[in-house]
Amino acid sequence: MDQGQTLSVLLDSYAVDPQRKAVAAAVGAIAAGSIEISELIGQGALAGITGAAHGGSNADGDVQKDLDVKADEIITAALKDVPFAALASEESDTLVDGDPNAPISIAYDPLDGSSNIDTNMTVGTIFSIIPNQPGVKPFTAPGSCQIAAGFVVYGPQTSLVLTLGDGVDIFTLDRKARTYRLIRERVTVPADTAEYAINASNHRHWEQPIRDFVDECIAGADGPRAKDFNMRWIGSLVAEVYRILTRGGVFLYPGDNRPGYGNGRLRLLYETHPMSFVMEQAGGAASTGRERVLDLTAKTIHQRSPLIMGSMDKVKRIELLHTDPSAASRSAPLFARRGLFRV
Numbered sequence: 001m002d003q004g005q006t007l008s009v010l011l012d013s014y015a016v017d018p019q020r021k022a023v024a025a026a027v028g029a030i031a032a033g034s035i036e037i038s039e040l041i042g043q044g045a046l047a048g049i050t051g052a053a054h055g056g057s058n059a060d061g062d063v064q065k066d067l068d069v070k071a072d073e074i075i076t077a078a079l080k081d082v083p084f085a086a087l088a089s090e091e092s093d094t095l096v097d098g099d100p101n102a103p104i105s106i107a108y109d110p111l112d113g114s115s116n117i118d119t120n121m122t123v124g125t126i127f128s129i130i131p132n133q134p135g136v137k138p139f140t141a142p143g144s145c146q147i148a149a150g151f152v153v154y155g156p157q158t159s160l161v162l163t164l165g166d167g168v169d170i171f172t173l174d175r176k177a178r179t180y181r182l183i184r185e186r187v188t189v190p191a192d193t194a195e196y197a198i199n200a201s202n203h204r205h206w207e208q209p210i211r212d213f214v215d216e217c218i219a220g221a222d223g224p225r226a227k228d229f230n231m232r233w234i235g236s237l238v239a240e241v242y243r244i245l246t247r248g249g250v251f252l253y254p255g256d257n258r259p260g261y262g263n264g265r266l267r268l269l270y271e272t273h274p275m276s277f278v279m280e281q282a283g284g285a286a287s288t289g290r291e292r293v294l295d296l297t298a299k300t301i302h303q304r305s306p307l308i309m310g311s312m313d314k315v316k317r318i319e320l321l322h323t324d325p326s327a328a329s330r331s332a333p334l335f336a337r338r339g340l341f342r343v
């Protein structure tokens with residue numbers, strides 16, 4: 001495809017059978033809804049969006065912000081003419097049922113990174129499209145069954161990252177034309193990088209393999225890895241993934257010992273499944289530390305899963321620390337600048 005080509009041209013050429021037509025309609029609808037959300041975010045308080053609590057909480061117990069609720073209304077309304085069997089939204093306790101014979105079901109996080117709304121930082125919309133099999137309960141297949149997934153990132157630019165199961169493409173919103181245009185085709189995650197992202201305030205709650213990995217990174221050139229690492233944490237999954245797709249690195253939201261956080265914070269159906277699909281399609285990896293995220297199956301709509309994803313070498317290192325704890329260099333002081341193995 002040519003640079004600058006519109007998303008709708010790509011979707012038209014993709015839609016060759018009823019299932020693909022439904023996928024194309026869903027992606028087109030989410031893209032249209034996201035343009036509305038992008039405009040609202042751009043206006044902020046001028047459009048009555050402040051990031052203030054809305055007064056309710058969602059099924060996972062999060063306080064809903066005004067934009068969470070508005071974005072959910074926009075995406076759900078945008079999908080109304082799409083032939084779906086069921087919709088699962090972060091902001092809705094139960095599934096929205098559609099036509100049981102429709103070819104697809106759709107899960108979405110209408111507004112990801114909600115804690116950033118009032119600070120004028122990047123937020124996004126995440127989606128996952130799965131095939132529907134009449135007679136089979138929707139959203140009960142492993143993440144590897146997804147047909148399409150992606151996310152929109154509302155940053156300085158609004159961009160849509162999309163996989164239709166054959167690589168990852170990135171489109172940026174042409175605000176004047178109100179259309180998405182291709183800016184990067186067949187994106188690949190750099191394999192070996194030195195940047196990691198984790199909410200380090202949870203250090204004392206982590207399991208040992210996560211501490212070992214982060215401690216190795218912090219030790220930098222003085223530690224067993226003999227290399228300096230850089231750290232970023234935006235608190236917005238969409239922004240972290242966009243950065244990793246651009247310059248590599250690893251993102252971790254592991255399970256930890258806080259009550260309710262045994263499987264981390266992120267939700268399987270509309271956060272970790274779609275992001276893991278995108279990451280694998282871009283040549284990266286996504287794991288819980290012990291297994292591939294795309295092998296997991298949801299038992300409930302808002303089920304959580306740990307997520308460790310990004311450049312292959314880092315994800316593999318963290319998996320190794322889980323399966324073979326002896327791989328950790330807990331004797332790191334021995335490697336320190338004035339340690340036994342350095343002069």
Ligand SMILES: O=P(O)(O)OC[C@H]1O[C@](O)(COP(=O)(O)O)[C@@H](O)[C@@H]1O
Binds near residue numbers: 090112235237
């Ligand atoms: O505040 P924490 O625990 O660091 O969690 C940050 C994570 O929570 C999220 O905001 C969860 O998504 P929502 O905003 O959709 O609830 C992620 O975007 C982000 O990675």
Ligand SMILES: [Mg+2]
Binds near residue numbers: 109113
């Ligand atoms: Mg989210």
Ligand SMILES: [Mg+2]
Binds near residue numbers: 090109110111112114
């Ligand atoms: Mg959300």
